[in-house]
Amino acid sequence: MSKDIRIRKGLDLKLKGEADKIIVDAPPSSIYAIKPADFHAVVPKLILKEGTAVKAGEPVFYSKYDDKVKFSAPVSGIVSEVLRGAKRRILEVKITTNGSDEAINYGKLNPSDANADQVRSMILESGCWPFIIQRPYSIIANSNDIPKGIFISAYATAPLAGDPEVILAGKLEAFQAGVTALSKLTSGSVHLCVGKESILKNIKDAEVHTIKGPHPAGNVGIQIHKLDPINMGERAWTVGPEDVAIIGNLFLTGEFKPERTIALVGTDVKESDRKYYRTLVGANVNTLVGTVDTNNTRIISGDVLTGVKLSNDQFINFYHNTVTLIPEGNEYAFLGWMPFTRNHVPSNAGTSFSKLLGGKRMVDTNLNGEDRALVVTGEMEEMMPMDIYPLQLIKACMAGNIEQMENLGIYEVAPEDFALIDFTNTSKLEAQEVIRLGLDLMITEVG
Template identity: 25%
Template sequence: MTSVGLLGSDLPGLRPHFEVEEGDLVEKGQVLFTDRKDPRVAFVSPLAGRVTGISFGARKTLSSCIVTATEDASPDHATSPIEATDHQSIRDVLRSRGMWSAFRTRPFGRIPDADAKTLAIFVNACQASMRAPDPSVVLQGREDLFRLGISHLKQMTEGKVFVCQSPGEALCAQDDRVEVVSFGGTLAAGLSGTHIDCLYPIRAGIEVWTIGYQDVIAIGHLFATGQYLGERFFSVSGGGSAPARIVRSCLGAKISDICSEQESPCALAGDTLTGHPATYLGRFDLQISVGSNVIATTSVERRSHGSGPSALIATRALDNALAPDILPVPLLRALSIGDSETAKRLGCLALVEEDVAALSRVCTSGAPYEALLRLVLNELMAETA
């Protein structure tokens, strides 16, 4: 591992207040910057190393912060478990120790406000695609940390914690506050938008949070050991029939550190359908797709987007790419013309970009639905401000 990147694209609108400067040595879990709007929310380094790049976007929003591993980086220090039993102390730990950014709100797909409350928490423990890491495999030997993470999530909501998984043996025990639900059979089964639409449909005044299963493990690890867990398991797969290989690396890892020299030039962050070219993995990327056909297919699709939308035709692929209760063609039409009220009525508040990424590839119109959805969500969010 040579370097990691904390990317502004994962933190839309965030204006950081940096606690470090370029050239500073940092420890794993050390605060790099805080949210200027609320300094209680901290963002930390996934590894020990040196800060080698800080760049800003428009209006001093974050573009990227790069940390490069060095031989003189400090090793992990001995720590002790963190005792936190009530919701306020748990929140304080998660905010100050870099784990608050693991949550995303629905609606709008933002990091929750520091004092926000949620009516339910959705843990996505589904295998997002056939070649994504298998949660049941990743959890082997880490079951206790996962259970500990779930127990702390229960303290953060008055409602339920929904553990959404692929069909198979339950990944954790159920009780009156934890419900394990299986999803499978369609392209959309692994998406949090599908889980929310089926189990807790978004209405006015409702806010729920989502979090990935590996982040739940990291929360359990933080409270069990007092140490920030910056490592995650990723899959690397090619375009053929060979099985994906699972690698252990850091959040925001540089793709060329994970892939071979032959793989790196044609690697995508994500699966072959919804992935995108990138230098560093995003905060929620758990899969790398490689192969000579991957970039070519994506670039053709993106060129078609630039030539203007074609007719929008209802297909089975569209039906399988969205939650079963959401009508794809009416929703996509509303997004295409920026009709936010109709899109809201059709269920867009349960969705974020990842939920419609496949639609941009399988829809005959060729429209960029991720960007169109974000425009509509931003308009609706501005109305609630």
């Protein structure tokens, strides 16, 4: 049965630089990359060596700890480089495309007629399994698990994030096929959270929930908490809306085609270039942004709260639908520590006109202060819609106290749920990093 969700806690960061709702094809990238760093806790084992010809949808490497989970090439071409770091750790597998669009065909399969084993096998073999993320821990799902529910958030509230309604334009048939396929893999329901006027309200084989509220209402972890909280020993899966369409397209066509629609946003993007660009997973970021002066502009794969910094020659994150360009915080306001001196930037502080006057604001990377003591102020609780104590959970993670972490709700959270706390807390604490380290400890000690 569907359930409406209303979130009251949180904060909408209204920033300048949003993308027009126009979709165009991005210039093709000559090189694509699969980056193991995009897949937390995955240790890659190479299947193809440098110089090997590869087809789109052909597995390039697999997970050491779950060899059924494969990572496939987004394009056909040649494995041109395996970039390694310290201790020969694989950083990137680069594929130089030959432009032939030659792809492996796994055979069409009607998800309505398929059983769970057939659906699971096809998703695993094609390389679509990495799109399925497990909660707790926010890692790629175990290929043998049966989750109690699968959650899809088609409601974006992160600053300047790509609108799922635009991203899924022309992909509703594939999205429906993906939802139907995923419904075969859970003992419970597929939960789809949408806005009030969503085009996805009539999707079948899912419980459709209407959600409303400020960020982080669009975070799938918040939605899980409101619909079916995770307890110790339970598993739930999450899948991004465009990733559902990629899975659905696999069943409709038999081919792995990881199309990615990227919103190019931010005040350092020319207004005429702020659009949605269709490309493929692993594309080089310079196909969207060109050559950027990274001394003065930061390129972010993702949104400003949770994204990853990129250089001109790097590649867009496997899961991201947004690329953001904002000024580097290398200019400092005179007497910037005084109230009412930085009113052009967004703030939740009562001493800022930006909060009192509202409207869209500019943002840069300046931290506006140094590290400070971690004290009880109540500001973290204002940003956390879950029924947990965020400050106490952060402290438990810092102390490595597993029992306290369990009692305080570590199984329900992911780093992105603490992104607003990163932005608003006066201590300048990197809460997302602390929570990620706490989750990694739980993976090691509890599993």
